[in-house]
Amino acid sequence: MLLKRALLITLAAGIALVATESAAADDARNVNFAAFQRVDANFEFDPIVLGKFSDFISVMDGAQILILSHTADSINNDVINIQQDVLRQGKDGLGDVGINCQLTYLDESTPESTSYEVGGFCKILDVGDGRENKLLAIIPMTGLPDTAQGVDAWVMLYEDEVSGTAFYANVSKH
């Protein structure tokens, strides 16, 4: 399993390198973001997953999708807010269950090479009816694969082992 992860990380680095070398910056990209929660205890999130939207979701067969977000025509310095939570009236007041993310997007592409990065934080909330679970997931700036380079790759931004939550992202052109 460790070997598999190491190979996937190497592949991810390779994809990022190919993207940097083979394409020049041209149009704005769409930022795609997905959050999953493990439902099969034996399922492991891979650092990089291949596939277009539907294939990508199908491959994650041991996890349920929580969010699939597509931010069209993102440009450098955009702050992207992604939120999917439920406020529910309980005995002790309003509970809050879900995910709330604020991400910064950097497109520092030049005519010679491309560079797309995202970073920020997500709050994983499970509050109400006696529960008070609030996890702050810090996402360091992470290079994103560009599907316009011909490889539909998703890179893992963050994984929380306790809640079984993982975030993935990439950029696309169409």
Add this chain to the structure above:
Amino acid sequence: MDGMKRLNLIIKKLRDAMGSMKDFDELEKAGLNKKDVDRMRQAMESKIRQMMEDAIYAIRSL
């Protein structure tokens, strides 16, 4: 929606958003550039201002 319920909901989100301001310090500790984090702070402050306006409107509507 009942006016008080609507107000409670806005105040809940407002309180959470205000509490988020301290989380941006963690981003700087994690190595994000200050100018990028400052831009995120500005975005959150803008959301907070909007929610405060919503709260004032909800209070006036009671």
